[in-house]
Amino acid sequence: MIKTxxxxxxxxxGVDTLVYKQDGSPFKDVTRQVLFNGAFDIPCQFRYFEVKPGGYSxxxxxxxxxxxMIFRGQGQCLLGDTIxxxxxxxxxxxPSHTIHQFRANKGDYVGFLCLVNVERDKVQIPSAEEIEALKENPAIKEFLESC
Amino acid sequence: MIKTxxxxxxxxxGVDTLVYKQDGSPFKDVTRQVLFNGAFDIPCQFRYFEVKPGGYSxxxxxxxxxxxMIFRGQGQCLLGDTIxxxxxxxxxxxPSHTIHQFRANKGDYVGFLCLVNVERDKVQIPSAEEIEALKENPAIKEFLESC
Known part of the structure; x- marks a missing residue:
């Protein structure tokens, strides 16, 4: 019952390290470890994602x-219209339907613990129009174009 | 949406530090911070408990x-019949109805993140008989008598 x-x-x-995969979605240098897969009265998965230096989710x-919760290193998070x-x-x-992305600094890993419901909808990739709208904010344009 | x-x-x-209180239960030098109080599709509380050096839950x-998940320092955990x-x-x-206690080493804090369902039953304190049974294991006897 203890995972050291x-x-x-x-x-x-006892926890496998998995390459993060989502059909057709762009990401770079991300791995995933599932620490808890839902049981008893906790209907949630608790995962650790790690992004290598310069990588992004x-x-x-x-x-x-x-x-x-950030568990390793440092980086940036795009969350809605802020970085x-x-x-x-x-x-x-x-929150629900908030566009987000985690990016490791060039010299740093960023690792984060992530809790989600075991039953959840599929990830959606923003459309080209949505991405263009985001880029109207110069800081977000710079963030996205550096990924 | 970010708690730094x-x-x-x-x-x-923005998170209050609370003295840990449970009616009639013995603990020493424990504080509690509620980082997430259940919302959307995650029916769970996510808390940080901190035990000062020499303290115990x-x-x-x-x-x-x-x-x-241990987040700070080191210590011991009594979990069922093991330490x-x-x-x-x-x-x-x-797991359900497994007797447990966290103890900080004399020179170390132990801080841990703890996830529970928002709706949960009340804590039960082992009876004197249950504690005597636990103490049949010399290591547990030593652990309990040092708390």
Whole structure:
């Protein structure tokens, strides 16, 4: 019932490291470890995602919500119409249908714990029009074009 | 939607630090911060408990389950009939009605993230008979008598 953490490799005993895959969605250098897959009275998955230096998660939105805590390193998070710097310990709620993306700084990993309901809708990729609308904000344009 | 972490004080922007209280239950030097109080499709509370050096959480069991990750320092966890050393990153599932207690080492804080369902049964304190039964294991006897 204890999954021991390996602080050197950011892995847990008995937990597989998976390459993050979503059909057709763009991401770079992201792995996923499922620490808890829902059981008893907790109908949630608790995962650890790790983004290598310079990598980024998928730019996406969906009906289901995320509860995220940064666990390693630092980077930026695009959340709706804002970009925030994030570092270890920061706690982020991602509401329904809020476009989001995590990016590691060039010199840093960013790893984050993420809680979702076991039953959830599929990820949606913003349309070209939605991305153009986001880019009207110069800071977001710069963020997106650096990914 | 972002609660920034203060890495010096182990606190989060806008989150109150509460003294841990349970009627009639014994604990020592524990505080609680509720980071997420259930919303949208995640029917769970996500809390941070911190135990000062030499302190300990309540020796308890209950119907509801816990999902715990150590976030600060190191200590020991009594879990059913075993005692394990725990340190940052270790992930612990506490099944229904498993007696458990977290203890900080004398020189270390132990802080842990804990996920529970928003709706849950009340904590139960083991009876004197249950505690005597636990103490038949010399390691547990030593653990309990040092708390």
């Amino acid at each position: 953490f390996d602080e050197k490799n950011y892995t847990w005993d 998928t730019l996406e939105h969906h009906e289901h919500t995320h509860m995220v 925030v710097d994030v570092k270890v310990g920061d706690f982020i709620e991602i | 972490f203060d890495e010096k004080n182990y606190t989060w922007d 309540t020796l308890e069991h209950h119907e509801h389950t816990h999902m715990v 394990v050393d725990v340190k940052v990153g270790d992930f612990i599932e506490i």
